[in-house]
Amino acid sequence: MKLYIAEKPSLGRAIAAALPQPQKNQKTHIELANGDVVSWCIGHILAQADPEDYDAELKKWRMENLPIVPEQWQLKPITRTRAQLTVLRKLVKQADEIIHAGDPDREGQLLVDEVIDYFKLSKTKKNNIKRLLISDLNLPAVKRALSSLKANSDFMPLSISALARSRADWLYGINLTRAYTLQGQKTGYHSVLSVGRVQTPLLGLVVRREQEIAAFVSKPYYQVQAHIALTSAEKVAFTAKWQPSENCLPYCDEEGRVLVKALAENVVQRIANQPALVSHIDSTEKQQAAPLPFNLSQLQISAAKQFSMNAKLVLDVCQALYEKHKLITYPRSDCRYLPKEQLKQAKGIINTLANSSLPCNKPAQGADTSLVSKAWNDKQITAHHAIIPTEKSPENSSLNTFEKNIYLLIVRQYLLQFYPAYIYQQTKVHLLIAGGQFLSQAKMEKQLGWQVLFPKSKKAKTVNNSNQKQHESEQEKTLPPLTKGQTLHCQQGELIAKQTSPPQSFTDASLLAAMTGISRYVSDPAIKKVLKETDGLGTDATRAGIIDLLFKRDFLQRQGKAITATEVGVALINALPEMATLPDMTAQWEATLTAISEKKANYLSFMQPLTAIVTEMVQGASQQSFSGLPQVAFKPKRRKKTFTKKVARKTG
Template identity: 80%
Template sequence: MKLYIAEKPSLGRAIAAALPKPHKNCKTHIELGNGDVVSWCIGHILAQADPEDYDGDLKKWRMDTLPFIPQEWKLKPITRTRAQLTALRKLVKQADEIIHAGDPDREGQLLVDEVIDYLNVSKKKKSTVKRLLISDLNLPAVKRALTTLKDNKDYIALSVSALARSRADWLYGINLTRAYTLQGQKSGFNSVLSVGRVQTPLLGLVVRRGQEIANFVSKPFFEVEAHIALTPEQPVSFTAKWQPSENCQPYCDEEGRILVKALAENVVNRIGNQPAQVQQLEKSEKKQAPPLPFNLSQLQISAAKQFSMNAKLVLDVCQSLYEKHKLITYPRSDCRYLPKEQLKQSGAIIDTLAKGSLPCAKQAQDANKALVSKAWNDKNITAHHAIIPTEKSPDNINLNTFEKNIYLLIVRQYLVQFYPAFVFDQTKVNLLIAGGLFTRTAKTTKQIGWKVLFSKSKHTEANSNNTNDEQELPPLVQGQMLHCSHGELIEKHTSPPQYFTDATLLAAMTGIARYVNDPQIKKVLKESDGLGTDATRAGIIDLLFKRNFLTRQGKQIHATDIGIALINALPEMATLPDMTAQWEATLTAISEKKANYLSFMQPLTETVSAMVIGATQQPFTGLPKVAFKPKRTKRKFSSHSKKSTNKVPRKIAS
């Protein structure tokens, strides 16, 4: 018999629905009419073994046992799902063929692969395992997927990447949390100081941003605008901004802003009632293609901007839309492209949306099905594709407000692929006035195109670049003499950086290269996935709040006193994104077969060993003497009694 192993029961039931009936529904599996069986994991049913599982003496936290680096890695069953593992053990033995149906990402690949390995499936049987990739739980999509099974061995690199990440997080989290907790105790801080490969640099970003704001001193700077008319007798037609020359640079800051008021006043006095010659005129037609469909991070950023939804809430809503309502494709995607094969379903999706009662119906009716945007690109597809609506109609489904908002965001981002480009004329004019250069750029819309779908949205990426460039220019020719009626001095003040919000913190994680110091690493990271992954970022941010390292003040995210103290106590290496972001780039390279497991793990273990030694030299003078007591949550990472330091807190390795 064939055994299908899905990642979750919901996926298992969706697979069974597309296979021969009648079905016999059991607690741990579904028996099909043809004798095959569909079973499932319940998320992770295996976990990395704890240190004390390797050696009972490691249950007590002692500095002389660190770093602990397993020679042979062990997994152990998770207690709450042990019954499901037992059922899978029996089914695997009975199966002639196994079909791997984990979620289409590296974590989903590893989740089922490690069960197959743990249950000691024979090499012969393992060599025949097939891979079923499902990103849409609706029946037609599942049936299509079942006709295109792949060889599971083609996805070994994806599994190895996830395995390396899992072990790296364990090594880093277990060893450094123990080391810094033990060192912190010496200064009277009797609580766990959890350190994570991703969470700690992320906390460091927030702490440093707060410090920058606290230490910021606003400084005035000055701009000069020339008010231009076609002739001295006519009213002002437009304004142009002064561009300081090289001779003015000693009076400017690093961004080229004039800091000396007298210099700007001198320019104002010189250009009043003076001729203004059109020195250069550039006209060009520009086309802006529609934005790509969403991956998870970009969806979370957009939802945070538009609806003030935090990342965890967006992910939970997406899971509901995917598993419960089957209205969207697999949501934990890091990809913003679509396979060309998906074009075959696009017409049906658009028709479904056009016939519906949601606000997107008119947008779907006006979509041009014949258009093929740059989103359809097979070369940019890995294990999954962008998040898009399915062929299922949302009518007669009772969506709550959050679900409706997220669904409509996903729908709009899909429908813009079937709208023409936004087309505009851009004109740039350089004026010479009293020996000084003044410029003006103007934009005139020729075709609204896909932007019509964003016309009423105030907080979208599509409209985020609106500036006074929309001011129109009169017809001009090069060499034409205009008139500067007067100059205007504009005094502005430098602004401090803004506190992070859910949207900007996610954006910082995806664009982590901006916060990296090393120019070589920065260069590498511009093409990487950033800090964390699309599937893990929401959980990491949520974890920092649960541990009371972060707090919200309105939309702003602030570090708490305990979070600030922790970052100040740690070595800079542990609090910067440079190292962990570089690791993420290597993990991605492993999944793409451009790097291997040892090239990642060997330097990592050396780094962990060095950091453990460094922990013994940290004075931790900035930590409070009294243990910080977080609010109780369902996930208990540690108790806060003195005895708690003798046991490993659960889930410290995120």
């Protein structure tokens, strides 16, 4: 008997639908006519054991019992899913062959592996387990996956990586939460101070940003614009911006902005009615390929910007589009590339979209399937690929507003791959006026390409987000035909007074972007270099949950679109050692976990240093000052126990 073990019931039913009929549906599994069975977990049905499961004395929180480091790690059944675990035990014992059908990611690999290991299979039976990778729940895609089973042993590094993460979260969360909660109680704060390897550095980012805003003092700075005409008798044709020389640097800030008004006023006076020599012209044709399809984090960032949707809501909507409607591929992906094999389905997907009544029909009709973008790259594919639409038509799906918006975002990002490059001519004119350097820039679009799928007002933002304002100003400006050595006329100079702006509070979009681009917030050059090549703070599958967790624990709050820290959140970060509040350490851990999954590191190389760090931080907890924490009423021990049970199942 073959036994298929899916991660959840919806996946199990999708697998069964692609297998021979007739079938007998049971509450816990599906029996096939040939004797094979499809069953499932219900998410995690096993969890890390609690400290008191190792030793009853550990139920009471005492500093002298820390750190708690299990010699032999244990798992225990989750009460609400114990019945399903009992059924799986019986089926696994009866099975001649097992097919692992967990979700195609690190967590999905471990989820089913740990159930199989819990039943203590024979070595022979375990070595013969096959792996079924499904990222699209529609019948044709499931059938294709069933025809290309792999050896489950090939994915063991992925499982070990997830196991290391799970145990690391337990060690870090259990020990440090107990240590700092006990220390907080000594100063009158009688509530749980939860600490996590991801949640705490993320909270630290928000707290430090708000501290920067509070400490910010706005300063005036000055720019000079030269109004240029072709001759003294003609109207102004364009403007050019003054570029301060090295001699002006003592009067500028670190970003090169002039802080002394008299200096700028002097330039304005000097350039009035003066010749303007064209000293150099740079004119370059530039091409920009379509942005890659979405992974989960990039989709969440885009949805936050366009629809003000928080990360958790986007993930929930994606799960509905994947499991209920079967309109998108596996959503918890951290990859933005597609396997070349997927090109075979491209025409079918695009024809489906072109024949739909949704706003994506015309863009789909204009797509050119002969184009192959850089998104199709087998070398960039690991356990999963980018999130894209499936071949199923959306016509008969009753999508709510959220689902429709997210679906159309995913569709548009996929269709971009079948549009030509965006081509524009960028021109930079360097002028010499009264001994000063001035610069004027302009851009002329030559081929809109994939930009036709974006509203006109957003083109400048799409070209280069890091230089958004520059591109917006270039978009509005045109330059007359000019030649090097040509003498023009500066009619007048204009003084433009501006004020420096404080950093912006985090929003859903910028907080997610900070997690994915965490290297920007790291000062150590060596760590920064490493982090640029890793996934950032947390993973695509866990970031929404971490942000949501900080809100549930009242460490974060919303003020309009802004996300700020609460009084408790600020006090906690101020009380903790800096090491616990910075992203450096946890990001390094994530890099090592990725290395384990890629066979570039091993379990012990991660766990041994981690245990030493946790021990050191626990010992240092007694030296931390918690005087800044607000005084709150003591919460029942039951709340502590609840946290203890949950912490091992939450990243951070």
